[in-house]
Structure formats: C-alpha cells, structure tokens
Amino acid sequence: MFSTKLQEKSRRDVMKLAASGVFAPALSGWLPLLATAAPTGGKGKAKSCILLWMDGGPSHKDTWDLKPDSKGAGEFKPIKTAAPGVEISEHLPKVAQVMNHGLVVRGMTTPEGAHARAKYYMHTGFREGQGGVVYPSLGSIVSQEMGKADNTVPNYVAIGGRSYGSGFLGPKHQPLLVTDPARGVEDLKSAVSAAQLGNRTGLLEEMEKAFHREQSADSITDHKTTYERAVRLMQSKEAKAFDIAGDGTKGKYGSGRFADGVVMARRLVEVGVPFVEVSLGGWDTHQDNFERVKSLSGQVDSALSALVTDLKEKGLLDSTLVVWMGEFGRTPNINTRGAKPGRDHFPRAWSLAMFGGGLKGGQVLGKTDKEGARVEDRPTTAQDFLATVCELLGIDHTKKNETPTGRPIQIVEKPKPFTKDVA
Numbered sequence: 552m553f554s555t556k557l558q559e560k561s562r563r564d565v566m567k568l569a570a571s572g573v574f575a576p577a578l579s580g581w582l583p584l585l586a587t588a589a590p591t592g593g594k595g596k597a598k599s600c601i602l603l604w605m606d607g608g609p610s611h612k613d614t615w616d617l618k619p620d621s622k623g624a625g626e627f628k629p630i631k632t633a634a635p636g637v638e639i640s641e642h643l644p645k646v647a648q649v650m651n652h653g654l655v656v657r658g659m660t661t662p663e664g665a666h667a668r669a670k671y672y673m674h675t676g677f678r679e680g681q682g683g684v685v686y687p688s689l690g691s692i693v694s695q696e697m698g699k700a701d702n703t704v705p706n707y708v709a710i711g712g713r714s715y716g717s718g719f720l721g722p723k724h725q726p727l728l729v730t731d732p733a734r735g736v737e738d739l740k741s742a743v744s745a746a747q748l749g750n751r752t753g754l755l756e757e758m759e760k761a762f763h764r765e766q767s768a769d770s771i772t773d774h775k776t777t778y779e780r781a782v783r784l785m786q787s788k789e790a791k792a793f794d795i796a797g798d799g800t801k802g803k804y805g806s807g808r809f810a811d812g813v814v815m816a817r818r819l820v821e822v823g824v825p826f827v828e829v830s831l832g833g834w835d836t837h838q839d840n841f842e843r844v845k846s847l848s849g850q851v852d853s854a855l856s857a858l859v860t861d862l863k864e865k866g867l868l869d870s871t872l873v874v875w876m877g878e879f880g881r882t883p884n885i886n887t888r889g890a891k892p893g894r895d896h897f898p899r900a901w902s903l904a905m906f907g908g909g910l911k912g913g914q915v916l917g918k919t920d921k922e923g924a925r926v927e928d929r930p931t932t933a934q935d936f937l938a939t940v941c942e943l944l945g946i947d948h949t950k951k952n953e954t955p956t957g958r959p960i961q962i963v964e965k966p967k968p969f970t971k972d973v974a
Contacts, residue, residue: 596909607834658917872908
C-alpha cells in the first residue's frame with residue numbers, strides 16, 4: 552500500500568501531467584486495463600484460444616446431447632453432422648457442417664450449481680474462497696505463460712461482457728475489456744497529431760522517470776508499462792484488428808454484438824493475441840427454454856460455423872483452439888413453472904464443444920445416460936478440461952505460481968487431461 556505521503560505526491564504529479572496536457576482523451580478510458588506481456592510462450596500446437604462463453608448455462612439436451620426418446624426430451628430433434636455418428640441440435644445446422652473439425656465433450660460434471668460460483672470455478676479451476684486466495688482465470692494464465700514482451704497488442708481480451716481476471720497474478724494479466732465490438736476500443740485513435748502525441752508521451756516518460764527514481768512500488772511500474780504499451784498499440788498497424796467496420800466477412804457471422812465479437816476475436820488472433828473471450832448471455836432458461844434456446848442457437852450457428860470455416864481457410868485452425876461452453880448444463884427434466892416451461896441449473900452432467908487447436912475432429916468424449924442426467928462414461932471435471940486446454944497450448948499445468956505471500960499454487964490441481972484420449 553502507498554503511504555499517505557506517497558499518495559499525496561502521486562496526486563501532485565498527476566496534476567502536473569494533467570496541466571501539461573499529457574492526459575488528453577487519446578490516453579484515457581481503456582488504457583489502464585491493458586495487460587503487459589510476459590516473455591514466455593507455449594510449445595503446443597495451438598498458439599491461441601478463443602473462448603465463446605455462453606453465460607447462464609446452456610441446456611446440453613437442447614444443443615450437443617439430445618435425447619429424443621427421453622422423458623424430458625423437449626421439442627428439438629437431432630440432426631446428422633459432417634462427423635459420422637455425431638448428432639447435434641437441428642438448430643445448429645451450419646455448425647453440423649463443420650463438426651468434422653470439432654470435439655463434443657458430453658461427460659462434463661462439476662460441483663457448483665450457482666451462477667457466480669460456477670463461472671468462477673470454470674474460469675479458474677478452483678472454488679471461490681478456497682484457501683482465502685483469488686485465483687487467476689484461464690485467460691490470465693495464458694497471458695502470463697504465452698504473452699510476448701514485444702507484442703503491441705494485449706494478451707487477453709474480453710469482448711461483450713466482463714470476465715474473470717488475474718487474481719493473485721496481479722494487474723499485468725488483467726483482460727482488456729471491449730463492451731461493444733461495433734464501437735471497438737474507445738480512444739484508440741489519438742485526438743492530436745502524431746507529433747503532438749510524441750511530445751506529450753515524451754513528457755510523460757520524463758516525468759515518470761523522475762518519479763520512479765524517488766519512489767519504488769509495483770503499481771508505479773505497472774502504470775508506466777501500461778502507458779508505454781498503450782502508445783505502442785495506438786501507433787501500430789495491429790490496432791486495426793479492433794476496427795471491424797470494414798471487415799468483408801462480417802455478413803456470414805450473423806448480426807448483433809456476439810457476431811461482431813466473434814469477428815473481432817478472429818481478427819485479434821490473426822495479429823497475435825493469445826486469448827480472447829466472447830460472451831453471449833441469455834442462457835439462464837428457467838422459463839421459455841425452447842424459444843430462447845432456438846434464438847440463441849441461431850446466433851451461435853452462424854458465428855461459430857463462420858469462425859471455424861474462416862480459420863480453416865486462413866490456415867489458422869490447427870493453431871487456434873475454439874471452445875464453446877457455459878458454467879453448467881440444465882436439468883434433463885422440464886420444470887412446470889409458468890406458462891412457458893424451462894430447465895433449471897444442472898452441473899452434474901453437461902456438454903461443451905472444442906474445435907481446432909490440434910485436436911482430432913469429428914469425435915465425442917464421454918456419454919450420459921438415456922435421460923442425460925448422469926455421466927456413464929469418461930466423466931470430465933473442470934480440472935481435466937483446463938489441463939487439456941493448457942496442454943494444447945503448450946502450458947505446463949503442473950507449474951506452481953506464487954501468491955504475494957509466497958504460497959505456491961499449481962496452475963491446475965489434480966487433473967486428468969483428455970488430450971491423449973482424443974489424439
């Protein structure tokens with residue numbers, strides 16, 4: 552913590568910088584959220600990961616694991632896919648055409664049934680509050696392990712919704728948040744000329760050097776690195792990845808924030824961002840399950856199939872792991888509340904899907920019983936899943952990071968990765 556004296560000095564220096572015009576609109580808003588890069592990288596086949604986060608918990612029985620002869624089958628029918636023997640929802644017809652590149656994990660089983668705790672658990676592999684530690688999310692782990700020191704773009708970008716952050720890894724690995732991909736990153740373009748921006752950032756650098764000589768704190772270093780990276784991004788050609796307005800592929804991804812977010816995610820991977828998360832909310836379907844899942848599936852169908860197709864055509868699918876998932880599944884039975892029934896929370900058995908990243912496509916891992924209520928074959932935990940993602944990215948999931956108090960925490964504890972099962 553800063554002392555009162557140091558806080559006051561910091562305020563005085565900020566006032567000096569503000570008076571000199573350094574903190575122009577060109578250096579505001581999103582800049583403090585930029586993550587700095589670590590000098591390490593993965594050795595797996597995949598070099599980046601796009602996580603399509605289905606916020607609210609999607610029904611496995613209405614997407615990837617239909618049970619047409621079960622008691623709670625619902626209204627949807629299964630259809631054949633490009634992967635022999637693999638069937639998915641009729642409302643994912645375009646995704647069905649690229650399932651030869653995909654893996655469906657039907658044996659997910661986890662302990663958390665409340666949204667907030669389940670989201671934290673699936674992002675980190677740890678239960679919230681466990682050991683009194685705030686754990687880093689998968690995106691922050693990737694930022695730390697695969698980020699490049701000379702990268703002009705952030706290592707972790709979250710689009711469409713606030714994601715989980717860096718925990719005890721600190722602010723260097725926090726995500727850059729993009730609320731509306733159609734608007735891109737606010738203040739990315741300088742409000743002054745290049746020469747003026749150069750003069751102002753030069754002044755900022757000189758003043759921060761003087762301040763850093765007198766005072767030493769991690770937050771000062773983080774602040775300095777943040778602004779250096781911000782200016783580098785503003786002046787780089789990679790910054791165009793955040794501007795999707797002129798992207799000629801947009802139409803086939805569908806319309807709306809999720810479609811725009813997936814377009815941006817692909818563009819960011821193309822310029823070297825190792826982890827991008829795109830959120831699509833609305834999956835908490837306690838009521839009106841079937842109409843809502845049909846509508847949401849339509850958004851997923853266009854965006855996910857276009858993403859896989861484009862990555863394949865650009866030669867990036869093997870090096871990009873695409874994951875579709877939420878925090879849990881939903882009950883095999885349909886509830887009786889309200890005029891339009893739905894499904895409730897169900898973490899005991901659910902599904903997620905993965906594409907690319909060096910995985911052998913056209914496969915299913917795990918199996919649920921005839922009602923979709925219990926995992927009968929190859930149960931897969933959050934730790935198994937996270938360790939598999941790490942292995943595909945070349946990250947050693949047995950590595951231990953230290954908390955600020957010196958406590959070693961393994962990246963993923965006690966996993967059984969399924970990488971070899973689907974090789």
